[in-house]
Amino acid sequence: MKTLTCDVCKHPIVQPINNRNYFHLGHRDLCEPCHDELQLLIKPTVRTKSPFNYEWYSKLVQEAIEKAIQKSKF
Numbered sequence: 885m886k887t888l889t890c891d892v893c894k895h896p897i898v899q900p901i902n903n904r905n906y907f908h909l910g911h912r913d914l915c916e917p918c919h920d921e922l923q924l925l926i927k928p929t930v931r932t933k934s935p936f937n938y939e940w941y942s943k944l945v946q947e948a949i950e951k952a953i954q955k956s957k958f
């Protein structure tokens with residue numbers, strides 16, 4: 885059985901299933917609660933971006949994750 889560790893909160897993710905209870909973004913692994921926090925955090929910024937640009941979006945996500953890792957939370 886595979887167990888992953890969330891890169892942000894350091895909690896183990898038991899029986900990880902990608903895009904269900906864990907999210908692999910860039911080279912980071914996020915548990916579901918942290919992924920929810922990430923979405924809440926970036927949503928207001930994403931809403932103001934027009935036209936939407938995927939490259940810009942992945943950069944925004946990566947930066948938010950790296951900042952969260954330093955604080956161990958979003």
Ligand SMILES: [Zn+2]
Nearest residue numbers: 890893915918
């Ligand atoms: Zn987490």
